Structure formats: structure tokens, C-alpha cells
Amino acid sequence: MARLRKWRIAIFMAVGVFLAGLIMFVALTCYLASGAEMVPVLMYHELVDSSEKESRYSLSVEKFRDHLKYLKSAGYSPITDGDLLFARNGGSSLPFKPVIITFDDGSSDHATLAMNSLAEQGFRAVFFIITERIGQPNFLNRDQLRTMHNAGMSIQSHGHTHRRLDRMASDKLADDLRLSMEALTNLLATNAVSLCVPGGWYNEDVLNSARTTGYRLVFTSDIGMNRIYGSNPILKRLEIRGGTDSGGFKRALSPMGIAFNALIRQIKLVGHMLRGNS
Ligand SMILES: [Zn+2]
Numbered sequence: 001m002a003r004l005r006k007w008r009i010a011i012f013m014a015v016g017v018f019l020a021g022l023i024m025f026v027a028l029t030c031y032l033a034s035g036a037e038m039v040p041v042l043m044y045h046e047l048v049d050s051s052e053k054e055s056r057y058s059l060s061v062e063k064f065r066d067h068l069k070y071l072k073s074a075g076y077s078p079i080t081d082g083d084l085l086f087a088r089n090g091g092s093s094l095p096f097k098p099v100i101i102t103f104d105d106g107s108s109d110h111a112t113l114a115m116n117s118l119a120e121q122g123f124r125a126v127f128f129i130i131t132e133r134i135g136q137p138n139f140l141n142r143d144q145l146r147t148m149h150n151a152g153m154s155i156q157s158h159g160h161t162h163r164r165l166d167r168m169a170s171d172k173l174a175d176d177l178r179l180s181m182e183a184l185t186n187l188l189a190t191n192a193v194s195l196c197v198p199g200g201w202y203n204e205d206v207l208n209s210a211r212t213t214g215y216r217l218v219f220t221s222d223i224g225m226n227r228i229y230g231s232n233p234i235l236k237r238l239e240i241r242g243g244t245d246s247g248g249f250k251r252a253l254s255p256m257g258i259a260f261n262a263l264i265r266q267i268k269l270v271g272h273m274l275r276g277n278s
Pocket residue numbers: 104105158162198199
């Protein structure tokens with residue numbers, strides 16, 4: 001009998017999660033399709049010179065160039081995090097269909113494969129740097145970062161050590177965020193304004209520490225679109241994985257694709273919590 005009761009509870013919970021997910025999916029799709037003033041943020045990692053080297057975090061430069069061509073043909077205008085802050089502060093309005101292209105981790109291919117592809121379209125992007133790794137093998141060095149900055153790219157923080165910020169003691173958290181800010185300020189003679197949280201993990205402590213260190217925007221791995229105006233510092237992104245072709249890219253940007261991927265991530269996070277990994 002106890003076993004039967006357990007099964008009933010499990011089925012009840014599964015149906016509940018399914019219905020909640022369905023409601024969320026429909027509501028989010030309608031909201032995203034409503035045409036409110038929003039900006040998508042694309043999340044890329046490493047670029048590689050051949051599709052044979054692709055993995056979740058490695059996309060072929062050929063496919064990346066196709067993504068950029070699609071953005072141009074569909075009328076998107078890439079902006080930076082600085083442009084978003086400027087617009088939010090009443091500085092100027094943003095172009096029609098703004099999009100923010102971001103790269104995580106600061107691998108050395110960004111100075112060549114990413115920069116060349118962006119230059120072909122006259123696009124700008126935001127690069128999140130693990131500041132402890134600047135100049136290490138396979139990572140961007142100081143000269144490359146300065147060159148990218150001077151070419152109009154936004155160079156921002158991905159933490160100093162790339163460790164999970166939400167699991168750090170408060171003094172270690174503050175140190176990590178401060179050291180990263182200082183490294184970028186010393187390198188580029190301008191303060192970083194954005195923090196991209198390693199692994200997408202954050203909590204209230206991380207948000208508070210980021211704010212007190214001087215970061216004004218926090219880029220996450222939460223999936224969704226972002227309101228252009230308002231004061232929410234937390235930005236959601238759309239992960240573009242290795243292997244994503246033009247069709248997959250269009251789907252990832254569509255209201256239904258965003259709602260579907262957001263739902264899958266929520267289900268995964270619930271599973272993660274249920275397994276006891278907070
Ligand atoms: Zn990362």
C-alpha cells in the first residue's frame with residue numbers, strides 16, 4: 001500500500017509540474033510575441049575553425065558567420081552593455097531590433113575568429129574575461145584585449161577565478177569581484193560595468209556584492225528576453241551551443257523557441273534542487 005501511495009504522489013507531482021510548465025510556456029510565448037520593447041542577449045563561448053571540433057561550448061566560425069548574416073538580414077542591430085545602460089539613463093534611444101552578442105571565458109580565438117567575423121558585418125560584441133587567466137595559454141592576452149577594446153568591443157568581467165560565486169564566503173566573493181574589476185580597470189583605463197556570473201550561478205549575496213563593487217549589470221544563464229527600459233540589473237541570455245546551424249539559430253531567437261528552452265532549463269533546475277545540489 002505504501003508503495004502505491006508513493007506512486008500516486010509521484011504521478012500527481014509529475015502532472016502538476018507538466019501543467020505548470022505548460023501554463024508557463026504558453027504565457028511566456030504570448031508575452032514574447034506581444035512586441036514589448038525587449039532585447040535578446042546571445043551567449044557564445046569558444047569559436048573553432050572546423051565543425052569537426054565542435055562541442056557544446058565550441059561553435060564553428062562558419063556557423064557563427066551564418067548567424068551574423070541572419071541577424072543583419074533580419075534587421076537586428078548589435079549593441080553593447082554600455083549602449084543599454086546609456087539608453088536606460090535617457091542618453092539615447094536604441095536602434096530598432098537591438099541584440100547583444102556576448103562571449104564567455106576569453107579564449108584566444110576571440111581575438112581572431114570572433115573579431116574577423118564581427119568586422120565583416122560591422123558588429124560589436126561584449127567579451128566576458130576570466131581576469132586571472134589573462135595571458136595564459138589559449139586565453140586572450142593584454143595586447144589583444146586592448147586592441148579589441150580600441151576596436152569598440154566591450155571587455156567585461158567573468159569573475160577573477162571563474163569559481164562559483166554563490167558558494168563563496170562573503171569576503172572571498174568580494175575579493176573575487178574586486179580583483180576582476182581592478183584588473184580590467186588597470187588594463188583598459190576604464191571601469192567594467194558588467195559581471196557575467198560563472199556557470200550562471202548567483203544568489204542575493206552575489207547580486208549585492210556585484211552592486212557594491214560597481215558592476216551595474218549582471219549577465220546570467222537564465223533563459224529569456226530582457227526589457228530594454230527599467231532598472232533590472234539581471235539579464236537573461238539565449239545560449240547558442242556548438243553545432244547550432246542557421247535553422248537552430250532562428251528557432252533559438254523565436255518566441256516559441258525561447259519559451260521552450262526556458263521551460264527545459266526550469267525543469268533541469270528543479271531536478272538539480274531535488275537531487276540536493278543547491
Ligand atoms: Zn564561463
